[in-house]
Amino acid sequence: MVTEKEVEHIAELADIGIEKDEVREFTTQFNAILDYFDVLDQVRGDTGATCPQYNVFREDEVTPPIPPEEVLSNAGATEDGYFRAPKVM
Numbered sequence: 001m002v003t004e005k006e007v008e009h010i011a012e013l014a015d016i017g018i019e020k021d022e023v024r025e026f027t028t029q030f031n032a033i034l035d036y037f038d039v040l041d042q043v044r045g046d047t048g049a050t051c052p053q054y055n056v057f058r059e060d061e062v063t064p065p066i067p068p069e070e071v072l073s074n075a076g077a078t079e080d081g082y083f084r085a086p087k088v089m
Contacts, residue, residue, distance in 0.1 A: 002030045
């Protein structure tokens with residue numbers, strides 16, 4: 001169980017400004033979250049999958065690359081065989 005003092009310490013470490021009147025609410029919420037983790041710890045995970053699993057990945061297919069002229073045909077602007085983009089700096 002987390003105490004109000006520990007919540008204040010955690011808030012200080014995380015540099016989160018918590019008002020004094022909020023500490024009690026945060027402590028309650030923090031403990032509720034930790035209680036839920038206790039429930040999750042009790043769930044058995046050794047039952048395995050309930051439905052069959054399939055390999056959804058396809059085999060790689062080697063295909064020839066798209067010609068540069070075709071790729072650049074959709075570009076707004078090109079220069080020396082490359083995409084031309086506006087300067088950033």
